Amino acid sequence: MPEHEKLKEAKIDALFDQLIANNIIISMSLVGSGYEHLTCATGVHRTPVGKHLCIDLPQGFRAAVANKTHFTLRFNFNGPDKLEYLFNTIGGQINGRDLLVPFPDYVERIQRRRNFRMPPPLDTNLLIKMGKVHAIISLINISLGGAFGVLTKHNVKDLQDSLLRVNQSLPHVGIIVPACEDWSEQVIIIQRAQVRRIEHDRENKRYRYAFEFMEIVPDELKKLTRCIYNFQRQFLKRR
Template structure:
């Protein structure tokens, strides 16, 4: 069972200051409108002692909340402590061309690790340039923070010989997603090997990688891909039921 810490009063402002400073990606849902986007917090604002926070204008938001200044919005993000934070609020306004949303009464910090993990499309690869050449890996599952991968071009005579050890740092990593409409590549500057394991079905070695250095623009592409693929997979599953 998940436990949640409730953040109230002045501590809420510390959370929003951190969001703004880190340019953390925040997932937002307009409840009852089937609208979901990623955005960032750009500042805070007070109007008649009522606190608001400002967000970057996400695509389609104005249309989604047209004529509804009391819309209900749910927000979720992963903090710098790698825990999930959620909050809900009601109401929005536009001031000087910026979107202002009323501060939530409370913010919940869920005592579990972030888990946006998914099984990627068949054929998703990770490529790593190492001293011996370019290493190709099949991606078993992936999240915004890392991936579980299995090398596919190891020496067949020694299929269970590790090419890395726990703690190894890997640089200049390319993730290749072979989506039907268009292949997408995401660049990760650095990753660390967190653990080694074996695939139960094949007894082949796999590696759990943690992405330790990735540009915000590349991270946003990766998160969008994960969310979109999850939605499409769920939609197909429901249509077949």
């Protein structure tokens, strides 16, 4: 099976029907800008000039395209088969609470499984303890395979550089998900995580870190899976 496959015509119709029926969450980004937001498809709009996918209008999109006459949108999502799908569209039309985007010429299916990233609730933290060093990472997004966040607290005096290094192994990392009206506080233990990427925000003098979860016991994986499902459900309730 090839690693990449292009779906066209009837296969796109069937895929988008599943996208709508299952309320699958989509990541939509405005190419050439920093705008990216989660959304979902709400239907298909047919006109004499072609079919359009109806996208739930994401927050801030009007402002992001206010001064643009032409723009390209990039979409990606995990399908019902848990594989990653990608497609681009040129332009779009705002119609009430929907964004109508033309059907793409093709949708690319990547024949490898990928863990879809979700933004967790505010104050979701990853806790690190390395001997006498303690640190708190405020999470920006999380998946079954890893997490990304910004270092907000540590106990190292006069730290001038990155607290962590690429490929550093971190044992017994804790993730704390705060309680809300839909669930109680959750504590998830990752047996071993590894630092995969470091970003230095020089303007704000902060470091952001990407972690890969290397070892996690089945019970903790179930808790993490349930949390991510709850994040998705909460997102859909708010839209």
